Amino acid sequence: MKRTTAVLTLVMLLTGCATPYTLIEPGRTAVGDLYTVESQISWSSTRTGKIELWTVDGNGLQALRFVNGLADGETLFEGKRKDNKKMPTFRKNMTISEIMEFVVDSVALQGLERVESAGLRPYKFGNTQGFRFELSYVSSKGLEGQGAVVGAVVRERLYLIVYSGTRAYYYPKHRDHVERIIGSIRMQ
Amino acid sequence: MSLARTGVLVALLLSTTACAAQRGSPGALPDIQPGRRPDLETEEAGLWMQTDRLEADLKTSGALVADSALNAYVRNIVCRLAEAYCADIRIYILRVPYFNASMMPNGVMQVWTGLILRVDNEAQLAYVLGHELGHYLRRHSIQRWRDVRAKSAFLEFSGLLTAPTGFGPLASLGAQLALVGSIFAFSRDNEREADELGFGLAVKAGYDPREASKVWEALVEERDATKDSAPFIFFATHPAPEERIENLKAFAKKSALDGGHAIIGREQFLAQTRPLRTMLLRDELRRREFTGSQVVLDRLFEAGTGLGELYFFQGELYRLRDNEGDREKTTAAYQKALEYGDAPVETHRALGLLFFKTGEKEKARLAFERYLQQRVNAEDREMIEAYLRQLE
Numbered sequence: 001m002k003r004t005t006a007v008l009t010l011v012m013l014l015t016g017c018a019t020p021y022t023l024i025e026p027g028r029t030a031v032g033d034l035y036t037v038e039s040q041i042s043w044s045s046t047r048t049g050k051i052e053l054w055t056v057d058g059n060g061l062q063a064l065r066f067v068n069g070l071a072d073g074e075t076l077f078e079g080k081r082k083d084n085k086k087m088p089t090f091r092k093n094m095t096i097s098e099i100m101e102f103v104v105d106s107v108a109l110q111g112l113e114r115v116e117s118a119g120l121r122p123y124k125f126g127n128t129q130g131f132r133f134e135l136s137y138v139s140s141k142g143l144e145g146q147g148a149v150v151g152a153v154v155r156e157r158l159y160l161i162v163y164s165g166t167r168a169y170y171y172p173k174h175r176d177h178v179e180r181i182i183g184s185i186r187m188q
Numbered sequence: 189m190s191l192a193r194t195g196v197l198v199a200l201l202l203s204t205t206a207c208a209a210q211r212g213s214p215g216a217l218p219d220i221q222p223g224r225r226p227d228l229e230t231e232e233a234g235l236w237m238q239t240d241r242l243e244a245d246l247k248t249s250g251a252l253v254a255d256s257a258l259n260a261y262v263r264n265i266v267c268r269l270a271e272a273y274c275a276d277i278r279i280y281i282l283r284v285p286y287f288n289a290s291m292m293p294n295g296v297m298q299v300w301t302g303l304i305l306r307v308d309n310e311a312q313l314a315y316v317l318g319h320e321l322g323h324y325l326r327r328h329s330i331q332r333w334r335d336v337r338a339k340s341a342f343l344e345f346s347g348l349l350t351a352p353t354g355f356g357p358l359a360s361l362g363a364q365l366a367l368v369g370s371i372f373a374f375s376r377d378n379e380r381e382a383d384e385l386g387f388g389l390a391v392k393a394g395y396d397p398r399e400a401s402k403v404w405e406a407l408v409e410e411r412d413a414t415k416d417s418a419p420f421i422f423f424a425t426h427p428a429p430e431e432r433i434e435n436l437k438a439f440a441k442k443s444a445l446d447g448g449h450a451i452i453g454r455e456q457f458l459a460q461t462r463p464l465r466t467m468l469l470r471d472e473l474r475r476r477e478f479t480g481s482q483v484v485l486d487r488l489f490e491a492g493t494g495l496g497e498l499y500f501f502q503g504e505l506y507r508l509r510d511n512e513g514d515r516e517k518t519t520a521a522y523q524k525a526l527e528y529g530d531a532p533v534e535t536h537r538a539l540g541l542l543f544f545k546t547g548e549k550e551k552a553r554l555a556f557e558r559y560l561q562q563r564v565n566a567e568d569r570e571m572i573e574a575y576l577r578q579l580e
Contacts, residue, residue, distance in 0.1 A: 086476040091510075095541050096571060105474050113250030113283065121570035131571070138250030 032068030062165030125152035126185035293329035310453025311399035318386030397440035496528030
């Protein structure tokens with residue numbers, strides 16, 4: 001058993017995974033405690049704090065992140081401890097335009113370059129009025145990326161679905177699946 | 189430093205004589221010669237190889253500023269400072285909102301956009317670049333390499349040097365480059381030498397010697413305001429800025445006695461950098477280092493160019509900082525911005541959002557409508573129209 005644990009730990013270290021992945025089967029799945037979605041394909045899923053991440057080909061290539069209920073004063077990503085005070089903070093009274101800025105600035109501080117947003121507009125999040133915008137960025141190694149962000153503030157908490165991937169192949173590869181997932185949101 | 193003395197220094201610098209080895213700190217090497225690469229079997233060649241790898245990463249970096257006019261401008265300054273080495277130096281301008289410039293031993297010069305935002309004119313930029321050229325010409329990196337190795341810290345040094353290629357996808361380029369900067373933490377003697385040499389190069393190129401110390405004074409002001417030296421990568425590798433200011437002032441005093449061409453180059457500098465300033469200010473505020481950013485903004489206000497844009501970003505700083513009383517200050521700054529012709533159209537949207545939040549419906553409606561009128565193809569038109577519907 002000890003040996004198995006050691007091997008698993010080694011595999012996780014080698015693959016850069018801090019937490020293990022679980023399989024999301026096709027069908028309806030609960031995301032956090034607010035809503036469920038329906039997927040037509042399988043995804044590998046992992047969770048860090050309030051962010052649940054799904055991917056097919058690896059999170060460096062494409063990732064579907066569900067941000068589950070950020071409360072007033074919380075940050076999107078955990079910065080290095082020393083830098084926490086510098087991370088953008090969600091405020092419950094933010095306008096949707098400010099929420100977009102909060103997301104974009106948070107993403108930019110994660111080491112991505114030329115992070116830009118476009119097309120902010122109202123968008124249905126399940127039966128709730130939410131918003132949507134598109135993202136573009138370049139990795140520190142120069143790889144172009146693309147993203148779409150759909151979200152809503154429900155009971156003063158911020159819920160986001162962020163789909164991102166390399167512009168050339170991995171973002172478009174599962175974009176249609178992701179659009180169906182977003183369209184399938186059903187509040188619990 | 190007098191022009192005559194500078195001339196001698198530069199002549200020495202550019203000469204091929206081996207007597208350069210007798211100058212400077214213990215372990216000083218002959219200056220690098222134009223067009224030269226170290227012999228393959230030397231340790232210096234190993235150091236170059238490592239930095240060649242870093243350069244390969246830089247070439248594809250997402251942080252590279254592609255603006256060809258700005259790149260050509262900085263290159264022209266470098267070539268003016270060290271003409272014989274012009275072909276040996278590759279310049280990479282990186283979109284990193286911190287003050288830094290550095291040179292690798294293989295001729296790679298990095299200039300961060302945070303530096304461009306923090307200098308007032310071409311002369312100040314030239315003095316910083318001249319300082320970095322001083323390190324390069326005097327081969328301080330190889331000296332540092334030897335010193336560290338002699339102190340049995342070779343593995344640490346080597347590990348640092350190779351570390352950037354192994355960074356994870358989320359590590360920022362800024363962090364990587366800061367690490368590289370820390371590798372080349374030169375000795376005080378090296379720093380003094382680079383200051384003196386860089387100063388000489390800039391004076392010989394005709395730049396006003398009084399501008400050299402101003403760069404450091406501004407940085408010290410920012411550092412003291414923030415009470416946090418962490419963002420000042422340049423300080424991390426360049427000790428004792430106060431001493432440096434005094435030295436540079438003393439050099440300038442001597443130079444001034446001999447007169448000079450006194451190029452400040454404010455107009456040229458603005459012509460090349462002003463179009464990028466909106467982006468640089470946006471990046472600056474993303475740092476969420478509001479005290480330091482306020483010092484930067486204050487200096488830009490003092491210089492007095494593009495006040496509409498500056499008041500807009502002043503408002504942005506207050507809004508993002510969100511301290512007690514900042515909401516009123518934000519409104520006042522946006523409104524002040526609109527008194528100037530160069531206020532960004534986004535100022536109307538920003539005011540609209542502010543009034544939207546405070547429930548001042550009529551003011552919000554007017555501001556949003558002005559935004560949509562002036563930005564006919566606004567990419568967020570649907571959202572603004574949705575706000576307007578909510579105001580009805």
